Amino acid sequence: MKVLLPRIVLLTILVAGLVTNAYALPVVNTGQETFEDDTTYYGYYANSGNFLFTSYGANLPGNNDGDHFDALYDYMLTNYSVELAATGQVNYTPYDNNSGTWAVVAPVEAISYYAVKAGNYFAMYEVVPAEATGSWSTYDIWALGLLELTGAGGNDGLQISHYTGYNPMPAPVPEPATLLLLGSGLLGLLGVSRKKFKK
Numbered sequence: 001m002k003v004l005l006p007r008i009v010l011l012t013i014l015v016a017g018l019v020t021n022a023y024a025l026p027v028v029n030t031g032q033e034t035f036e037d038d039t040t041y042y043g044y045y046a047n048s049g050n051f052l053f054t055s056y057g058a059n060l061p062g063n064n065d066g067d068h069f070d071a072l073y074d075y076m077l078t079n080y081s082v083e084l085a086a087t088g089q090v091n092y093t094p095y096d097n098n099s100g101t102w103a104v105v106a107p108v109e110a111i112s113y114y115a116v117k118a119g120n121y122f123a124m125y126e127v128v129p130a131e132a133t134g135s136w137s138t139y140d141i142w143a144l145g146l147l148e149l150t151g152a153g154g155n156d157g158l159q160i161s162h163y164t165g166y167n168p169m170p171a172p173v174p175e176p177a178t179l180l181l182l183g184s185g186l187l188g189l190l191g192v193s194r195k196k197f198k199k
Contacts, residue, residue: 042142043099048134049114049125052080054141059115059122059164060086072124076113080126083169087111090165092136097159099137104165111165116141118158136163 059072076082089108094100104111110130115122116138123140138158 042139043097043137044095045099045101045135045137047116047123047125047137047139048131049127049136051140052113052124052126054121054123054144056121059117059124060162076124082113084113084166085169087165087167090114090163092160092163094160098139098142099135100160101133101135102163102165103133108165108167111167113166115164115166117161117163118142119161130167136160 055072055075057071058069060069073084076084087104087108089105090102090111091105092100092102102114110132111127112130113124113126114134114136115124116136118138118141121141121144123138127134138160142158
C-alpha cells in the first residue's frame with residue numbers, strides 16, 4: 001500500500017493537470033504587475049489574445065465605415081500576410097465596463113483574431129493557437145491616454161462598444177473545370193514528349 005499511494009497521488013496530479021489544460025480559461029487580471037496593470041488595477045479580465053495594434057476608426061464594414069475596414073484588411077494582409085474574414089458567431093459577456101469573456105457560437109469552432117472596440121478606437125489581437133473561449137479588455141485603448149478623443153469612460157477606463165472575432169479566409173479550392181483543363185494540358189504535354197522520343 002505504501003508503494004501504491006505515491007503512484008495514485010502522482011497519477012491524480014497528472015490527470016488534473018491535463019484536464020485543466022484542455023479548456024481555454026480567460027486570463028484574469030489579478031492586479032499584480034502584468035502587461036495590463038499599468039501599476040493600477042484596470043479590469044477583472046485581461047486579454048487572452050496577443051496584442052497586435054490599436055487603430056483609430058471602425059473595424060467592421062458598413063455605416064460609412066467601409067474605408068476603415070478596407071484599411072484594416074489591407075494592413076493585416078501587408079503586415080501579417082492574413083486575409084481577414086469577420087465572423088458574427090462570437091458572443092462576448094462584459095464582467096465590468098472594461099473587461100469580460102468571449103465564446104464562439106456553432107458552427108464556428110474557434111477564432112484566430114479579435115478586435116475590441118471602445119470609443120473611436122479598436123485594438124486588434126491574435127489568438128495562438130485558435131481558441132473557442134477567452135477574455136477581453138479595453139486596456140490597450142485606455143493606455144493610449146486619449147480619453148478626451150474617445151468620448152468614453154471616466155476614471156475606470158473605457159466601456160466596450162463591440163467585439164468582433166475573425167478567422168483567416170480559407171484558401172481557394174480549385175474548381176473541377178480548372179482541374180480538368182490542367183489535367184488535359186498535362187496529358188497533351190505527355191503525348192508530345194512521347195512523339196519526340198519515338199522519332
